Amino acid sequence: MGPKNKQYKDFRSDRAGERRAPADRGDWIYGRRPVLEVVKSGKRHLYEAVLPPEGRDAPDVAELRRLLLARGVPFRTMEREELDALCEGGNHQGVALRTGGFPYVSIEQVIHDVKEDANALILLLDHIEDPQNVGSMLRTADAAGVTAVLLPEDRASGVTPGVVRASAGAAEHLRVAKVVNLVRAMKELQECGVWITGLDFGADAKLYTSVDFKGRVGLVVGSEGSGISRLVRESCDFIACLPMKGRVESLNAGVAGAIALYEIVRQRGT
Secondary structure, three states, rough: OOOHHHHHHHHHHOOOOOOOOOOOOOOOEOOOOHHHHHHHHOOEEEEEOOOOOOOOOOHHHHHHHHHHHHOOEEEEOOOHHHHHHHOOOOOOOOOOEEEEEOOOOOOOHHHHHHOOOOOOOOEEOOOOOOOOHHHHHHHHHHHHOEEEEEOOOOOOOOOOHHHHHHHHHHHOOOEEEEEHHHHHHHHHHHHHOOEEEEEOOOOOOEEEHHHHOOOOEEEEEOOOOOOHHHHHHHOOOOOEEOOOOOOOOOOOOHHHHHHHHHHHHHHOOO
């Protein structure tokens, strides 16, 4: 950028007496699409951004530059090697953004939304620790029109920068709640008329296409390693399975969850 951009000039200055944005606050998110979605969602505090040198901007970079200027967010350029190190070798596409933490909602807000929507769809992720799987599920959840997503507070991935990248920024447009006790949250949802189906195998499992997913419903997806935990499974109203014709016993959690979510979409005819 040139010196005519005052935001850029003020941010870059190292002269004594001039204030700089605190460098030890917030998380770095990188990649054009994830960063653009973070900015467009308007949910987080934005500290600073790194953009390619001004010139022949790609359309998404031009849009990002315009949005940052409109929100008064300082931005600068950075040498490729420095940006590579900042993003730990990730595919940053010349773009990075330092933000505040993800704005979770409360379980009370989720319950309110469920009561207001006769076709509420809640996705519950039972101790999935892999950010790629969580990000993949959140991307599908956004596409499928999920009302809210519930995550356990412990032994599970939250909405980290890695999750945001894996979701291509879709996580920023979702209502996500962290709960201390997933079983207790399930009971609260069921008291609001939510019928909860867990994806798992077993003698009590029904083929996923035979479950009635109309009305207020919840879908539980467990981790690849241990699947759905015992108490969560016992708290489900139904257990559904996907047909497995090969020698591998289970699908990737993100894939299995996506298949089930789009069965819900199919049944609702939207």
